[in-house]
Amino acid sequence: MWRFIFKRLLHMIPLLIGVSLLTFLLMSLAPGNFYTALQQNPQISPDTIAKLKAQFHLDRPWYVQYFYWLKNILHGDFGYSMAYKIPATSLIFARLWNTFLLSFFAMIFAWGVAIPLGIWAAVKKDTWVDRACSLISFVGLSISDILLSLLALWFAASTGWFPVGGAQSPIHDLMSPLQQFWDYAHHLILPALVLAASDLAGIMRQMRSNLLDTLRAEYVTAARARGLGEGWVIYKHALRNAINPLLTIFGYSLAALLSGAFIVENIMAWPGLGRLTMEAFFAKDSYLVVDCVVMATALLVIGNFIADILLAWSDPRIRLK
């Protein structure tokens, strides 16, 4: 088991380096940089701009820039945000934490609702429960994150039960720590629900078809033939085997979740990585865009890594491969 974990960890390093290299290459192909706009400003002398450019190595070819960037990353320094004029490290990690919390709670909610619903639909196959669940999953798969987020904003604005966007209220700094926590949680609920709703349908469908497949297996027939109660057969024998393949869709679900979070963050003004990426993109703060993409990828890769470990832990065949 430890060897498996170690191997998977080693696998992550070239992947992250490759992703950062690719993003760096793309950003170097981008026309103009942060200082192109400043050059139009007659109040800033060309000397100052050249000095600033040299400070961020923007006058060097992209691969040299990449090595400077990589060297800093290895020292835990994400560089300096040209647009925000603060060190990027604190900025990135604050936003990463927000995105992580948003995705984490969305995931808990989505899996917590989808798995019981999927089981219910499979057990009551071809009844109104099953049909209602399949209708929900069709609608859920077809509804876009944009529409859901817009509807959530509308809901928040009309009822006043939830704040309209953002992560904290204007008087956040004046609150006691406990109040601050509640304020943050209050802002988190609606975006997390929206994100979960868009992820729910796929998991539910998968759970239903997994359980139906397992219920057709011969050991289930054998268990029934032995005279075991239907509840015992389903929950003790079939369900355990049906949950296992779900761990493999965890990775896909996480990727969809992070892309969904990108949209939800941008519409509902949740200060996460996706919103920061767009802000950095419009400001042409290319290093910050690279940082965001690498961090989002790291989040996804680590999520997949955890899913792999869980899978290897629950299924010995994978460990031995």
Next chain:
Amino acid sequence: METAAPIPNAEAQIALSPWQIFWRRLKRRRIAMIGGAILIFLYLVALFAGFVAPYHYERMDRDRYFHPPIWPKLSRFHIVVPRYEQLPGDFVYREVPSDTQPVHFFVRGDKYQLFGFIPASIHLFGSDDQHPVYLFGTDQFGRDIFSRLLYGSQISLSIGVVGIFLSFTLGLIIGGISGYFAGATDTVIMRFCELIMSIPALYLIISLRATFPPDMSSSQVYAMIIIILSCIGWASMARVIRGMTLSLREQQFVLAARALGQSNFKIIVRHILPNTLSYVIVAATLSVPYYILGEVVLSFLGVGIQEPQASWGNMLTAAEDVQYLQNYPWLLAPSGAIFITVLAFNFLGDGLRDAADTKSL
């Protein structure tokens, strides 16, 4: 006695080509047929958007910003539209009683170009300027949302199909090469696919968007969106095709083709890839929504199709303002169109998948 009955049936089975069997199985799935019918209707309307839309997508009505939807009514064998007058205040309108005008069909109106090159000015329906027909209301510039929705569907619907075609062609060829040659070629290609697939899609889309200049003509933007989406979409396709090719290349017909001296390229394109076709068609149908949504997200975020050109994504940008959204909910109309389109593709794709799955009956 028992043997006599099945024989004609069996003969009928043999006479059917695989495509005929596929079509028969598909016809039995009502939901898939409904999805297909909706799609045919949507694409036809998009093709004739200029004709069906009562107004041009750029036409602004300066007297009617944020006008609520106006629905024609039936009165004495005529379809008529009521007139609305603006009340003092923020874009509040009231119906004027008994001031109606009939809706005319095949009327002359704004000039447009049918199929992009035939100049025309005949519209399916229309009314006079004092009694406009705004089926879905107007937006913040007084433009007819229904007309913009139709013009926008030309962009949104075609991007899905063109994008799928491009990225699946790429995925098929690259996946085929990777699986057929195996070895080092395979390793390099598959590592690159993994690289692309491990970046969350929207982050990669935005990084790719950054490599293009911010101001481009509308046709350039259109091409750019297709290129960006295809750059990402081919990877997952290539992976699956590679897996199928790996098992197909061991089959005897490939060996036979090789023994007959056919070139590697020909073997891949003529013998191996056609065997993956039923999978590809199903996967393509189920993937079109992602391309449509990709365009919508890019345009919505302001880095895709630009105003005044209409697309479903940039029309929704207006609804991002909570004040607008609360007071003028008809701004959400494009999201209804997106929903119906994606739902129809999912219905059709699901049915195609069941019909192509020959293992179950």
